[in-house]
Amino acid sequence: MKTLITNIKELLQVRHTSIDKLQGQEMKDLPSIKNAWLLLHDDLIEDFGTMDSLPFLEADSTIDATGKIILPSWVDSHTHLVYAGNREQEFVDRIHGLTYEEIANKGGGIVNSAQKLQATDEESLYQQTLTRLKEVMRLGTGAIEIKSGYGLTLDAELKMLRVIKRLKQDSPIHIKATFLGAHALPKAYKDRRVEYIDEIVNVMIPKIAEEQLADYVDVFCEKGYFTVEDSVRIMEAGKKYNLPAKIHVNQFNSIGGIKAGVENSALSVDHLEVMTPEDIEVLKGSDTMPVALPSCSLFLSIPYTPAREIIDAGLPLALATDYNPGSTPSGNMNLVVSLACIKMRMTPEEAINAATINAAYAMGISKTHGSITKGKKANLILTESIPSYGFLPYSFGSNHIESVFLEGKPIN
Ligand SMILES: N=CN[C@@H](CCC(=O)O)C(=O)O
Ligand SMILES: [Zn+2]
Structure with missing residues (x-):
């Protein structure tokens, strides 16, 4: 034809x-x-x-x-498209003055989404996600990375990854799946963070690799979530099973996640709202793609990734949506490209390059897309x-x- x-x-x-x-x-x-x-x-x-x-x-x-x-x-290299229900009450709580961290500390946030997802059957989860996938395709997204991370138990994480696998089979859009077991500490592991990492490394990653349900591993490397040491353990376990890392770093604090990502050959380091000169330095000469998520900055009213500093230092930059129910309930890459120009002082040429070829690199498909x-x-x-x-x-x-x-x- x-x-x-x-x-x-x-x-x-x-x-x-x-x-x-x-x-x-x-x-x-x-x-x-x-x-x-x-x-x-x-x-x-x-x-x-x-x-x-x-x-x-x-x-x-x-x-x-x-x-x-x-x-x-567009290529959207960072989404959490599989989720159950929404979190608009937290949106209203933030309007009334609570911060994202305060909401998470009182049982909202990622753990709230995990409870909803655990109680949702696979078919309903698939249908809810398919609706969102069709919406972003109409908005021009032609390839998308989708993370797990709202399951936080082996069974619920497998359920999410099976939904992604089914979407890969059924949809014309190109999809990559990322295992994000270390998205938040589940309640059952309160004060036992290292044991949860043991479970991820020794049980979840081997099982997911055996069933070929993921292409990448991820971790939310952030104060109050997972440490650099936890992140390194997960990235090393991923490497053993041929699952490169794409990690959440520097959303609220710079704690060394970028350096750890670069040292462990992460394909991308994502968020980067809070960047030190050392963070920029460590990316130079690496194969790791920095990824900015400006619609998350818009929705949470947090700083925007310093794109000018990153690009003017000679580095690449990709753009993605971060579509998820908590920090970015939008999968609109057109808005992301606009925000990159309006709020991050990227030129239209830079923003389109960041949302096509560099974004394809950030999901490992630049030979075929972008x-x-x-x-x-x-x-x-x-x-x-x-x-x-x-x-x-x-x-x-x-x-x-x-x-x-x-x-x-x-x-x-
Ligand atoms: N920061 C970590 N994860 C998501 C938000 C998850 C949520 O709030 O449900 C993000 O990338 O912004
Ligand atoms: Zn994210």
């Missing part, structure tokens, strides 16, 4: 040779072709060029994209008629997506 798209006002993120990530100054450049055509063959990008060089091509269907822009679909490159997946956003690509982050809160193609097919 071949689809030809013609008269594209601008084809964005065109990379003739496959790149895996962009860093520092490289992020300022967003290569494009104006007045372009694009040929899709089944699930892949077959060819592209300028309209004045369009050869005669046999296609099963042709789409006229006059006035419209095409870019690779740019318009021959042979990569035909995962595309076709915009409405808009004046320029800068209009996308500028017109924050509006949706200018006309259609989304995943694996070469329109999803709606």
